[in-house]
């Protein structure tokens with residue numbers, strides 16, 4: 001099994017296959033702490049890389065720290081993998097996700113992420129979610145300063161509106177936007193269209209809606225049957241077909257699902273099948 005998709009140049013220079021891997025779920029329950037079997041999690045990431053995955057997404061808050069640390073063990077600097085991480089959310093033992101865009105905190109987190117990932121420079125550093133308590137421009141400027149200082153190669157945003165994307169672009173070049181988006185949840189179509197206009201990578205998180213396909217469930221099942229595939233695979237194939245700038249990052253802790261997700265890149269939807277899922 002080998003990944004075959006067309007490619008996208010993140011920030012115009014980091015060439016990746018358009019199907020990556022989301023490393024949020026290689027942690028413990030509720031994305032807190034260690035997974036049951038760390039070696040299996042590391043092995044799964046290695047399998048993904050062996051199959052051709054060259055774009056992996058994580059965040060300092062996954063674990064917190066655990067997902068980045070395991071990636072640091074699984075991925076070697078010469079594997080040719082673009083590692084994307086994020087800062088801007090705190091966790092607590094209740095499992096809450098707490099926005100924290102304070103510039104000093106961001107400057108601290110980049111050092112910790114570099115250490116856990118085992119890299120000199122972070123390929124893509126994303127602001128995880130705007131913080132209502134911190135002016136958005138202040139947080140974005142901190143990311144821009146980290147890029148200028150050489151700590152990170154490219155800056156991305158996550159969970160932003162078109163207005164916020166435009167504001168951020170006044171301060172720093174934005175290489176990617178990562179928002180919730182999938183075949184059954186398309187609230188941010190306008191953000192995707194803005195990314196297309198500016199040739200910004202659009203990373204749809206929750207790309208398979210974790211199997212909760214709502215009103216698209218029956219159509220996905222019918223199209224899946226045509227291709228001897230699963231509804232999850234068709235959801236990924238649809239995202240790849242929908243726009244040239246989408247970079248889905250399906251997350252899994254299962255080897256079988258990893259193989260299926262990679263195989264989804266080879267499923268050619270007919271125009272009719274694509275349109276039925278619009």
Ligand SMILES: NC(=O)c1ccc[n+]([C@@H]2O[C@H](COP(=O)([O-])OP(=O)(O)OC[C@H]3O[C@@H](n4cnc5c(N)ncnc54)[C@H](OP(=O)(O)O)[C@@H]3O)[C@@H](O)[C@H]2O)c1
Nearest residue numbers: 022023024205206207208209210232250251252253254257
């Ligand atoms: N920026 C943000 O705010 C944000 C928020 C959430 C997530 N993310 C990113 O987006 C990535 C993906 O999101 P996600 O993990 O929430 O959603 P997802 O990729 O849509 O779904 C993952 C879930 O689906 C299951 N699954 C995966 N492949 C499958 C397959 N082929 N067949 C059946 N089930 C399958 C997984 O379980 P198994 O482990 O059993 O396969 C897991 O429970 C994350 O890893 C993270 O990097 C970002």
